[in-house]
Amino acid sequence: MGDPALSRRSFLAVSAAAGLSMTALSGCGGDSDGGSSDGTTTIEWWNISTTQPTKDVWAALAKKFEAQNPKVKVKIVQLENDAYKSKMTALTASGKLPDIFHTWGGGVLKQQVEAGLVEDLTDRTKGWGDKLVPVSKEPYLIDDKVYGIPFDIGMIGFWYNKALFKKAGISEPPATWSAFLDAVDKLKSAGVTPLALAGKEAWTGMYYWAYLAMRTAGVDALEKANQDKDFTSPGLVQAGEHLKELVELKPFQKGFLGASYSGPTGQAATVGNGKAAMELMGQWAPIVQADAGKGLGDDLGFFPFPAVEGGQGAITEVFGGGGGHALRAGAPQAAVDFLKFFASEATDVELVKKTGVLPVVPAAERAITDPNVKAVQQQLTAATGFQLYLDQAYAPALGQEVNESVAGLIAGSKSPEQVTDSITQVAKEEQ
Structure with missing residues (x-):
């Protein structure tokens, strides 16, 4: 899969060129040890949902997950698109990624995988991950292994x-x-x-x-x-x-x-x-x-x-992609459970209704009512070619x-x- 050392050096070069400070980012991402003295597991979730209503919808979903899993706490870190990309580049170079992090898949995820920093989800998501809309999963497949779970496609x-x-x-x-x-x-x-x-x-x-x-x-x-x-x-x-x-x-x-x-x-x-x-x-x-x-x-x-x-x-022929979540290598089981919760029919229906995403769970398509969302879905369904964000x-x-x-x-x-x-x-x- 390539030389992890080379991948790390590549990321370090990008970070240095961007003038990013490693010390400013220390303590961000990958610090969860999976548990505490009282048996509570804290998982850190980095995403780019900074606008409303998505920001509040996602925060409420985290609370709902915590209610269903009393021994788990979700720490949310939200950053705007460009700031997120810059900080994730720096974190990757430092070898520390958040427990759960937003990904678009493709070449960026591939470099993180080759650096040995991303959890292989192939076996840990069998059963429920297999049922998601096929095109939505493609950006997160690397060498036929699953390294991310989609929550959106478009x-x-x-x-x-x-x-x-x-x-x-x-x-x-x-x-x-x-x-x-x-x-x-x-x-x-x-x-x-x-x-x-x-x-x-x-x-x-x-x-x-x-x-x-x-x-x-x-x-x-x-x-x-x-x-x-x-x-x-x-x-x-x-x-x-x-x-x-x-x-x-x-x-x-x-x-x-x-x-x-x-x-x-x-x-x-x-x-x-x-x-x-x-x-x-x-x-x-x-x-x-x-x-x-x-x-x-x-x-x-x-x-x-x-x-x-x-x-x-x-x-x-369409250009686009979707959002997904990946896990740092060695992330606790609670992080996998959160991905399963986020990819459930109930959650996807809520995301479709409240935030306008296109469903990745086939059964959630019934929740689409907006004519423009339907128009996008129809274009995707009829697509004869697809290119991920460059x-x-x-x-x-x-x-x-x-x-x-x-x-x-x-x-x-x-x-x-x-x-x-x-x-x-x-x-x-x-x-």
Whole structure:
């Protein structure tokens, strides 16, 4: 499975480059010894559910689990997306992970596994883990072994304001890239900001480049580029050229380069308050829009990323992923019990009803009532190809470079060719 020492050195290099302090993080994660003198087991649960209602729903679920397991206490640590990724990189480098931690699977989880830091759940989840929706489990399978349990599955797509589309004379969501650019022009002509973007958080811009790469070069191109350590193929350069076309239309809200995703003046709030017509985001978007802003109610709609004329990809090839939980190596049985509780039908129904996630337990599909959630599920069901988030599918340093290079293109400091050259350089360094 690779050299754990090499994996650790790779993580240390990433941490050092990010300027992360090991001492500042000491005491975080992996400190639970599984029990105390009174027989109580404390398990530490790290997640990224910082917005409402998810934050409170998850806290209530932890309390419910504690009530069912009187000798177990759940200590919750919640961090926003980027802060979480940075701290987990540092913790991995230090060799200490939390008992239970959020994971997107893919290359990041693979490096943690190869470093010997993640519990093999293959045998410990037999019976109940086998019954989950198959596609939801794929990101957490490494060498046919289970290293994570999903709680969500979904895809990235455009969330749009139907009233603002109507104001701009757009009768239906665009299905092609040229029609999308036309829609951007129409929205601007109508005095509407077409797109909201959290330029301060590089992962949000990466979605555009990744989808355009899939549409121009095909769904397999990104994995092939990773394997070949070469991202300079014409199709991937074209992805940047198409993104540059969009950027030159100046479609984003004023001050977008300094905007956060979930803050009160960030990307989600800008759409949720009706100040921008669209955002490219995952299945969680309506919940965050309503928490950060007012929410759009019946005016909110969803459509898949458009096809690119002449491209190798299809509109039915989707980009996304879900959330899951993994355990540190040697985690107590109480942590496994918590995963089983979290993956139960009762919990999944509650998550679907209250937080808008797509179910990973087949029986929980009955709880879907929101038409937009149903639209996302239908797109996923009909998908002919699937690509995991690039900053999770790839090794951490490479995923970070994809995010930062694309952010440079959006900010006007990098050309499409420079984006693919920079990514290729880091890919080769990772060998």
